[in-house]
Amino acid sequence: MEPVIPIIILALPLTMFLVLGLFGHKMKHPVAGVLGTAGMGVTMVLAYITAFTYFFSGNPEFIDADTHTRLQAIVFNVDWLAFTDSLVIRLGFLLDPISALLLVVITTISFMVHLYSNGYMRDHHGVWETGFQRFYAFLSLFSFSMLGLVVATNIFQMYIFWELVGASSYLLIGFYYTKPSAVSASKKAFIVTRFADLGFLLGILVLSFYTGTFNFTDFTSTEVAEGVYRVSEGTAEGIRAMIQNSAAPMFMGASVLTWALVLIFMGGMGKSAMMPLHIWLPDAMEGPTPVSALIHAATMVVAGVYLVARLFPLYLMEEASLNIIVVVGALTALYAAMVACTQIDIKRVLAFSTISQIAFMMVSLGVARPEFHHGLGYMAGMFHLFTHAMFKALLFLCAGALIHAIGSNDYTAMHGLRKHMPITHITFLIGCLAIAGIIPFAGFFSKDEILTATLGHSTLWYVWMSLVAGLTAFYMFRLYYLIFWWKEHKVPAGHHAPHDQPWTMTLPLVILAVVSCLAGFVPFGNLVTWNGEEMFESVSFITNLKALDWTVASVSLAVAVVAILLATVMYKKENPLPSKMKNALPALWRWCHHRFYWDELYMFITHKIIFGCISKPIAWFDRHIVDGTMDGIAYVVQRSSYAIRTLQSGNIQKYVWVYLIGALLLGAVTAVCLM
Amino acid sequence: MFSNILIYFVIIPLLMLAGFALCRNDKQIRAVAVTGSIALMALSAWLLVDYLALRKAGETAEMLYTGSWEWFGPLNICLAVGVDGVSIAMLILSSIIVFAGSFASWKIDNARHFFMWLLLLSTGVFGFFITVDLFTMFMFYEVALIPMYLLIGQWGTGRKEYSAMKLTLMLMGGSAFLMLSLIGIYYHSAPEGGQLTWNILEISQNASISKDWQYFLFPMCFVGFGVLGAMFPFHTWSPDGHACAPTAVSMLHAGVLMKLGGYGCFRVAMYLMPEAANDLAWIFLILTGVSVVYGAFSACVQTDLKYINAYSSVSHCGMVLFAILMINTTALTGAIMQMLSHGLMTALFFALIGMIYGRTHTRDIRLMGGLMKIMPFLGVGYVIAGMASLGLPGLSGFVAEMTIFVGSFEHADMFHRTFTVIACSSIVITAVYILRVVGKLLFGPVQDEHHLQLTDATWWERLSVITLIVSVAAIGCFPNFFESLIKFTFSPEIFRAIGL
């Protein structure tokens, strides 16, 4: 493939960032908005072209026609920084099923958000938000970084863009920088993910030290032609053997490869908000809602999943690391779902739902084994990533529309909006159905595949995850009813009745709703698998339906329907049931409502321990002990010179005395010696 | 003598000094300062181009543009010059910072004397980087140190006399150690009966310092330079000194002068006494490893902008020495990159702090807030400097730190690993204190209503800041160019003695 289009895909958002960042403040608001949106639109089209070429052109670069295996193609790869001859950071463009998939996801959502923001970032009177141009610049920066991340050809390139998405997320969360809560949220997000990145970095260092390379293709694939690679378990086994034959293959009872993989996964945990590094994501909702939709629901937060998927053949080599992923994912999924049931702020409900859904993907990757249906879990995880991106972005954008109309994040200020905002109502409902896993919406298929894969691995986790799926349906419909039903909407005196938003905001909702309805039918098994091999002989519109494991599907459908019914009973009309529930289980409710006190724990660790017990004492030590020693030396010198200077009294007669005595002694000594 | 391009790095500042003496008003002084610093920039740029061309043409000598002119025969002291990639990198850094510093002190009081001392300081700095004669090097080193006392004592703020005294005395204490070790090196510079020399290249060629003497001289030399490189526990001059120094002096001091320490550690201590360096590195690795984290933690709770930055310098300069002590090509390259990167970004920080302080008349972050709204240019500059400091890709800090980490990781034993991990963990702590100060200073609501009247940067301040930002970004975006410039220097000879 010619590298022109890929280069433009990366360069265009970067150019937009530079142009809007440097000259944006001189532009008129609509110009900046249109420019940013158009730039992203072009990028989206180019990304579609690239992805379609990859999946459907049948080009031998991209697919091995004989074995029906999709290949990895390095479109270009430029040396950026050479540490040693073999350890070289390159900036390149790796095209394979998952990167092509992510290209589509990112550009689509990003374009929707760009479009949507034209409406969102001004108030009801059409007055533009301050920093509107800056907002678009940051969005472009984020898009650039995220695209760079997914097409990375080596792990260090990924780390570079990993950091860049972190920074752009920081800038966007803190977009309303005069608001202290936004500032502290952005700070928290950056520092928590930074801490995770430390693990990622160490993982990279360990891995690269033992293998002498950063390239993904060297870890997981074999070269079949120049620049074209094929995923192979053999290469990963070679890596494992290389580490086992090295001087120190074990460290503290686990193999070095496990350490490296777990450390790298730690980076993923940070970005993907897995417990216990999840605390930044709910706070990140302080950012503008389109940002939450783009970064904190659809794209950046799945980077961790993407990272694990990217190194999946290596993870396969170490059972322990996959088990860790499953455990972390399953715990996080349940935790986040429970917390989501009790939140008041609608964005926070969605944030916890995001955490829970990403945990689904993690579990799915963790349970994937090549022996079971060609690594069904891997495919399911990626599938869920795709569908989730669509319906979660939809939900967030709906939430944005609601917040924009009401001016508050709390559902207590909403209630009964279904008549006032019909489009938002319908699209939100579609989103809820999709995430709850109701056939035929997108979430049903992907979640069902995940549950099938989990069942194939272990029954315990299957039951666990089904429970979480039920909870998901419950809290989503709780939210839905509390926003759109519960009781009649009361318009505060002096306010307009809330209404649907301008087309720039409703159009993305409709598009995403349509996609959420249809995305489930995409024959993913033929597009994205762990080793590129196609799952099905032939595909049609109902391939996914035919491939369903109907036992699992019917169970999960039943669970979802029961959960939705429960939510309907409890929340459709104003009734005392919810508060009764709350009073029946006060401790559970309190813990969930306070998110199991994780934030308090972190506050304690950072403020009391890091600041109070480390930084302050160190600063004191520095001022008083280290510097005190220096000042003390100076003081001693000064005091002793004061003491000595009395000898130099200026009294000439004393001097003569001393001189005389000296001379006499000298004379006496001479005399004695001569005698 | 005057046919050697390197000499002009000393001559131009001296000419500028003469020029200042002749100037009649501030306008002319600024004109001289700008002309001179542009000339220095042009010279270093030209040197870079020419150097690369020579290397491309197949020059393999360790140092290029060598020349030697004796000025004190009985002790064989020469003005010996010569540069390699490392020195050129340092020369470029110095000229950029002198340029930016001139603009940053556009409206200083008593400009004539200020600039004269500043340029005397720069003469010392440039002289230090071009010479390969230990004694001349030491002389230039002292020339660079002394003006600092007057510059801080005269144009400083706060407890300036105390700080100036402390800074000068501590650095002088360091140079006492240094002088001792340099003389020691001189008397072992040649095999029995040979002509003694101060010339670094000849000394390294002779390799005649016995191991016992190396054990004695290396720690002294390393500590001597380490004091200037803010090595724990000899760093306390840095917070006080920087806090009281005027803007351009802080820039030059943190940006360039502290690099003299790192450069000296590399060029003299490691280069001439590699065996001792290899054996004794662990002692200093502990100290520098500690200072990386220690400086970062200290910075977390400071409330004075300059103290924060000074402690961050302790952390970052600790990283330089830490990497030097790793003794392998990658880590050494990283060390030099870190010197470049830290020089530029800390100069940027100090420039911005000076500009903010010039407006708000306070450096206490508790008394400021929401400045981004009031002075967006300075705010954005500060954020960029902060991002460079915490190692955002695309800016210089990332490149340098990653090179250091990868290089340090090449040592597989437990000791090195432990300290590498400790050093790595500083990236988190750095993020903590940088974001803390950015959040308090620039974001949030405006703390003091008087600040609402303040203005954004003037054109000369903008120029100064933009120069530095562009340099930081250039290193961050095209690291391979700089790394290859530096890397060639670490020819196998350095590692010959220690069998690496």
Added chain:
Amino acid sequence: MEITMLYYLIPSLIMFCCGVYGFITRRNMIAILISLELMLNSVDINFAVFNRFLFPGELEGMFFTLFAIGIAAAETALAIAIIINVFRVSEKIDVSDVTKMKF
């Protein structure tokens, strides 16, 4: 009896010791100066004596004495000027009182 060198040197030595005694014990600055002159003078004698007895053909000792006398004159003049100045300021010429310029 021969009058040898010793006979000249002994009185000169006594004179010198008187000077030392005076210098140490007196508190009046002028008295100290007088003691100083005594010491100087005794040294002058020694120069002349050594010249005459040991190197009769040369004139070095004599010239040294000559110049010493000149310098003594200069020194005295200056010292007295200072003493008078001190007196003007403090009305005293006691050495133990003049401590203002210490340190």
Added chain:
Amino acid sequence: MESVGSIIVYVVIALALVVCSVLAVTTRKILRAATYLLFSLFATAALYFKLDYEFLGAVQIAVYAGGIVVLFVFSILLTSHPGDNSAKLASKKRVYGLAGALAMLAVAGYSLVSRASFLTATATGENPVMEEIGMKLMGSGHGEYLLPFEAISVLLLACIIGGVVIARKR
């Protein structure tokens, strides 16, 4: 063998020298101290004459006795009231001073006397001719003293100016 006259002259001069010196530092009246100094300077001059250094003796009388002592007397008159006795010395201080001086006398005297045998040379040579002194003062060759001469003259000039500056009324 010296003539008796010569011995008598010597004894007188030596006695005068010693006695006047002792008195100069022991008297409590400062003006008397100056007078005793004058006499001891005269005795010194006489010693120079005895050694056949006539020019030196003349200079001694003219500069020391004539110039310096007059300066002393002037300054004494300026700075003290007639009839003032200087305070009686603390006996401790006097004893210490005496001990020091005597110790010195003992050490130096012992070393002189114990080596008396080396110091047996007798006075020879002639009174230098005035012309020779003049030539030597003005010459610049070996054993000639133009440079010190000029230096002294500059020194004296500096002294004059210094004296004036220091003592002048403000």
